[in-house]
Amino acid sequence: MKSNQPVDWEEIQLGELFTAHYGKSLTQKNRVPGKYKVYGSSGITGTHNEFLVKGPGLIIGRKGTIGNVYYEKNSFYPIDTTYYVKESNRYDLLFLYYKLKTLDLDKMNTHSAVPGLNREQLYSIKTKFPKITEQKAIANILSTLDEKIETNNQINEKLEEMAQALFKHWFVDFEFPNENGEPYKSSGGEMVESELGMIPKGWEVKTINDISSEIITGKTPSTKEKENFGGNIPFVKIPDMHGKVYVEKTETYLSEKGAVKNKIVPKNSIMVSCIATPGIVSLAGQSCQTNQQINTIINKDNKMCYFNFFSLRNLSDTIRTLGSSGSATLNLNKNQFSKIKIVVPPKEMTDKYFNVVDKIFETIYLNQKENLKLIELRDTLLPKLMSGEIRVPLDNETLVEQS
Template sequence: MTFNGWKEVVLEEVSYYGDEKIPSAEVTLDNYISTENMLPNKSGVGMASGLPTTKSVRRYKKGDILLSNIRPYFKKIWFATKNGGCSNDVLVIKNKDEKELDKKYLYYTLLQDNFFDYVTATSKGTKMPRGDKSAIMNYGIMLPPLNEQKAIASILSAFDEKIETNNQINEKLEEMAQALFKHWFVDFEFPNENGKPYKSSGGEMVESELGMIPKGWEVKTINDISSEIITGKTPSTKEKENFGGNIPFVKIPDMHGKVYVEKTETYLSEKGAVKNKIVPKNSIMVSCIATPGIVSLAGQSCQTNQQINTIINKDNKMCYFNFFSLRNLSDTIRTLGSSGSATLNLNKNQFSKIKIVVPPKEMTDKYFNVVDKIFETIYLNQKENLKLIELRDTLLPKLMSGEIRVPLDIETLAEQS
């Protein structure tokens, strides 16, 4: 069904792949994009962990659409908000004529699950499938008049702007909690009995196997601070009845860029769940295989796959201390996981023996009491974002197909969805 002024075109008619190169020396950790720092499930991008080793990379500009071309089922896409460079495994999609196609409208067209289903279905390869560039350019899209494109994009952008605002608030809140953690537990400037910074006020320090630490503090292993360490397990994928229930099943892509993991790509049924693998809320999940060193909190009771080791907190008031302690050990975890094999792998035995400096209980209790409201706000903002994303993605195909016509206000659109 088409409407007056609407037409159906294929992507190639209105867009093309950018292939301009820039020297790798011109990119930074802030503007270099690879498949590693593109976040799954249409969540944008994070900070790069390293710079390219090649002489040049592909240039992208503000307003371009970046699409990861490896394992397209991860749904990695980003509307560029700055200029920079990206790896060859990232496609740069540009529109041909801004008088015919609005950049943001094109982005939202490609944000639909139908597009990723198409790219996945037409991809090449099995173990590491790649999108077929020619097939992608043959993807059909609906093209309304330019003013209607802009109106549609404006409505959908309102959701993304609120989501981004929440993300920025959460980043600042996390920075605050982490700064206090560093001040107290890394720099040892926690308040002494007189309320003054401990170390710089002459607090007694003693020798330990991890260096000088405050008197009364101890070096412990991850095993010591855990009531249990759980290595997850994937139930048989041949039995479909193991999946499709309401038990979140956390995999590494679900953890990227998140303090809390609340929603997952896959859910287990009661049959597929393993009774002794239940992860309680606020447990510390740590990736230990493939991309070791990612740390997130369980947003609710869940289970994980075998690539994740989870610390079940021995003391619930230690959860935030444990969280940042493990975040601070990300580099150590990655180093321990690189044992010469092609796939990085840190086994449970190695993981449980990692050592950290642990203060007396009254200090971790005090830290918990200070930052608990911060983490609660982060959690609620993440929950709100999930609702906003759900509403946006519900409206998306209806707006793009013309089932809902614009201009309409967001409240009316919400009622119609």
């Protein structure tokens, strides 16, 4: 127990505070897609038309991915790899959520073959809790940060949908505005045969190699030489790309020694995963390098970056199919990747698209940057607020640091 914890906080054994209820089995074949989120030990696994628990509530991973804690404000369905915790007048549920996240539950594995979190071991944990009024004040600060992060994510999702909808309208449906401002195809614009089907007159079928000034396959420096790592050069791996328009922060960073000079990827380059999980597409948020599982398109014309981004996103299924060669690990090599064909409009069309959506992408980028700062602030405050090292006056005007 930390010595700086305040004396007016009560030490409580978790088993005396709440009940961890077992989730209930819900196989895929028995699920009916609906409005209620289904939670497993690693998070949301789908939806169902019925709920098991009236929200809000907490979900704790108990088998497989143990110790993960989720807060759900709406009614939900926790499956049998989880525990769930209901609201109570004995604690503030949001405070309990943040408290549990600081208790290293993921390290409490009691099963050898399949990781498991024993309920009695969970109940045996002792920790200190403030009075419920202070719990609410602390939870309010942390949840305000989380809500802002979620708001930014929702805004980015909508902005991305807008930019993608316009891309589809212009470059897939061929309804870009003609010289009279009318939708090209439906207004009788001339279409011609191509190897990829009918396309507008003046458009071309090109390869990824044609639209790139260079295609860079990343490389991992020797992990035996520790001096190759720990610098300030972002080193992008596939997990860094999941769910991201821009990759700005990475789990691993290279040193100047570890970086390979001819593998530098400039901002707004298109990074595409081609091995293991092929078909994930992200923009480089800053100059970086990638590992060998990623091929990166260096844009021949920077104003084509957003067109190239969505073109590659639209080819995700093709990339996955090409990477399925029958081997255990999916693998699309650079040569195959460079020969993938896309329909490319005249430069004035990609320039016009760039000018329309550039502000959209800039806002997405700035929101992602802001979220990184908010996450860093939240993660810095979390252990200090949960331990009482920083106290929150009940008027919420200032934060006070414990001496």
